[in-house]
Amino acid sequence: MSALNKTARMMVSNRRGILAADESIGTMSSRLEKVGVEPTAESRRVYRELIVTTPRLSASISGIILADETFRQKLSDGRTFPEYLADLGILAGIKVDTGAKPLAGAPDEKIAEGLDGLRERVAEYARLGATFAKWRAVITIGDKLPSERAVRANVHALARYAGLCQEGGVVPIVEPEVLMDGTHSLAQCQQVTTSVLASLFEELDLMQVQLDGIVLKPNMVVAGAGCPEQPSVTDVARATVDTLRKTVPASVPGIAFLSGGQDPETATMHLAAMQNLDPLPWELTYSFGRALVGPALETWRGDTDKWVAAQQVLSERAVANASAR
Numbered sequence: 001m002s003a004l005n006k007t008a009r010m011m012v013s014n015r016r017g018i019l020a021a022d023e024s025i026g027t028m029s030s031r032l033e034k035v036g037v038e039p040t041a042e043s044r045r046v047y048r049e050l051i052v053t054t055p056r057l058s059a060s061i062s063g064i065i066l067a068d069e070t071f072r073q074k075l076s077d078g079r080t081f082p083e084y085l086a087d088l089g090i091l092a093g094i095k096v097d098t099g100a101k102p103l104a105g106a107p108d109e110k111i112a113e114g115l116d117g118l119r120e121r122v123a124e125y126a127r128l129g130a131t132f133a134k135w136r137a138v139i140t141i142g143d144k145l146p147s148e149r150a151v152r153a154n155v156h157a158l159a160r161y162a163g164l165c166q167e168g169g170v171v172p173i174v175e176p177e178v179l180m181d182g183t184h185s186l187a188q189c190q191q192v193t194t195s196v197l198a199s200l201f202e203e204l205d206l207m208q209v210q211l212d213g214i215v216l217k218p219n220m221v222v223a224g225a226g227c228p229e230q231p232s233v234t235d236v237a238r239a240t241v242d243t244l245r246k247t248v249p250a251s252v253p254g255i256a257f258l259s260g261g262q263d264p265e266t267a268t269m270h271l272a273a274m275q276n277l278d279p280l281p282w283e284l285t286y287s288f289g290r291a292l293v294g295p296a297l298e299t300w301r302g303d304t305d306k307w308v309a310a311q312q313v314l315s316e317r318a319v320a321n322a323s324a325r
Helices: 003-012 025-034 041-052 068-072 081-088 118-127 148-167 186-206 233-247 264-275 290-300 304-324
Strands: 017-021 061-066 091-095 100-102 110-112 132-139 171-178 254-257 283-288
Touching: 003 061, 003 091, 003 132, 003 171, 003 254, 003 283, 017 041, 017 290, 017 304, 025 041, 041 061, 041 068, 041 081, 041 290, 041 304, 061 068, 061 081, 061 132, 068 081, 068 091, 081 091, 100 132, 110 132, 110 148, 118 148, 132 148, 148 171, 148 186, 171 186, 186 233, 233 264, 254 264, 264 283, 264 290, 264 304, 283 290, 283 304, 290 304
Parallel strands: 017 061, 017 283, 061 091, 091 132, 132 171, 254 283
Antiparallel strands: 100 110
């Protein structure tokens, strides 16, 4: 078993999942403002400290994805976030894309950037304690969207990123997210997700990425948030698993779903329903952000007296998702 494969399996095994706490400074600041917290570097640090110091978190969480700012910050006890997580037995991950920007010649579509200098950044993050990384590509469903140009550009970037991570000894989380924004149906989402994943694995093969040393982080196959006909939990589970069977090689150790804006309870129900289907060749787990930490942020709101209550809410959500596996 290679070191990459061993780490990838640790990320998805023993009913644990991956917590995404890698919001950009702008996104995190906006969320803090919405709950009445001044969006400073210190308030962002304190909020992330609340998350990682939640009691018994390691029982449900195998790894936490951090943003660059948090990765370099320290907890109140003087340890860096990666050092603290390592002491807990939780793997430290790092978001390495620099955000989605407008794609030239493709109106209303975006491309994730950040490949320039990535080899050197991966090497630095590995020295600082990162064992895995994340790159998120976003695909929009709309009128004549996604274009082949947008799909190809994004999966090519994902494959190049994955190769650079593995070269540096870091496991890549490969995240092609088909957004749930819009009025598209479940069938449309399934068609687009199938096409995106098929293109992705073609590119990964072309770049000779070691498939047993990655973790796939796809969207669940759901109808658009504005679709008048919302599918049942069983329909989502079946459509998602059928899509994965058609596109994902068995050598991939695990699939860690993003929540994609689903409410916490619904995302957990979808994950649980998939576990009840026919045996699958990969581990199915979760890599949730808002669906895990959103309720904790709403509870905390910058109030030190609500610190324990906020951690309890986060712990309950983590345990619920672990139980869904």
